[in-house]
Amino acid sequence: MVVLGGGDTGMDCVRSAIRLGAGKVTCAYRRDEASMPGSAREVGNAREEGVRFLFNRQPLAIETDADNRVTGVRVVETTLGEPDTRGRRNAVAIEGSESVIEADVVVIAFGFSPEVPEWMSALGIEGTPNGRIVAGGGDRLPYQTSHPRVFAGGDAVRGADLMVTTAVAEGRDAAQSIAELLAVQVQPATPAAA
Ligand SMILES: Cc1cc2nc3c(=O)[nH]c(=O)nc-3n(C[C@H](O)[C@H](O)[C@H](O)COP(=O)(O)OP(=O)(O)OC[C@H]3O[C@@H](n4cnc5c(N)ncnc54)[C@H](O)[C@@H]3O)c2cc1C
Numbered sequence: 001m002v003v004l005g006g007g008d009t010g011m012d013c014v015r016s017a018i019r020l021g022a023g024k025v026t027c028a029y030r031r032d033e034a035s036m037p038g039s040a041r042e043v044g045n046a047r048e049e050g051v052r053f054l055f056n057r058q059p060l061a062i063e064t065d066a067d068n069r070v071t072g073v074r075v076v077e078t079t080l081g082e083p084d085t086r087g088r089r090n091a092v093a094i095e096g097s098e099s100v101i102e103a104d105v106v107v108i109a110f111g112f113s114p115e116v117p118e119w120m121s122a123l124g125i126e127g128t129p130n131g132r133i134v135a136g137g138g139d140r141l142p143y144q145t146s147h148p149r150v151f152a153g154g155d156a157v158r159g160a161d162l163m164v165t166t167a168v169a170e171g172r173d174a175a176q177s178i179a180e181l182l183a184v185q186v187q188p189a190t191p192a193a194a
Helices: 008-019 040-048 118-122 165-182
Strands: 002-005 026-028 052-054 055-066 070-085 089-093 099-101 106-108
Touching: 002 008, 002 070, 008 026, 008 040, 040 052
Parallel strands: 002 026, 002 106, 026 052
Antiparallel strands: 055 070, 070 089, 070 099
């Protein structure tokens, strides 16, 4: 199995693959090890579990056989060039260095970006240019969007973030705002109901 991408999602994928019994798991990342966005501890854990890392490999194509089954990933070796607008050095392909990493399963773990759903845009709900929903601020209740009866929180508002510390807490706080809008008295949560 080949996992493309060197972030935390990539590390979840490689380690899950090992647990699910994959015979050989390779993580291919387009920059060098020092540039990996994933946590160094997770990379170390993955290595301990037998994951092989190939750095400076930019994927070009998924290779398939006549039955359209995956046979590998065509990659080109890279070197680090000039920094981009965010200060990260670009991966520059080295001409003539293409090769194929054999695989029968390929997982693309390049991360994700939020997108304001069409139905929200149709309701005139304000979003940011990079696809996040705008919530709270100004005269609004916390987590209230530009539509007074629609509330939002979590990754759709913040971009990729964390589950318990942000998404769950924001869900509960947004519910509090909704109760306030509806003038509903909220009972404090008991441990059993929490
Ligand atoms: C691979 C991976 C590993 C992660 N590991 C961790 C970790 O170890 N610890 C941690 O704290 N966080 C982790 N996270 C982040 C965490 O999962 C997110 O921050 C969290 O799930 C965000 O919660 P959310 O409710 O905002 O969004 P989501 O969990 O994405 O929930 C949104 C829900 O809305 C549903 N939905 C979308 N559109 C509609 C629609 N039109 N109608 C109805 N339903 C709809 C979706 O199907 C989804 O169920 C990880 C994320 C990924 C991708």
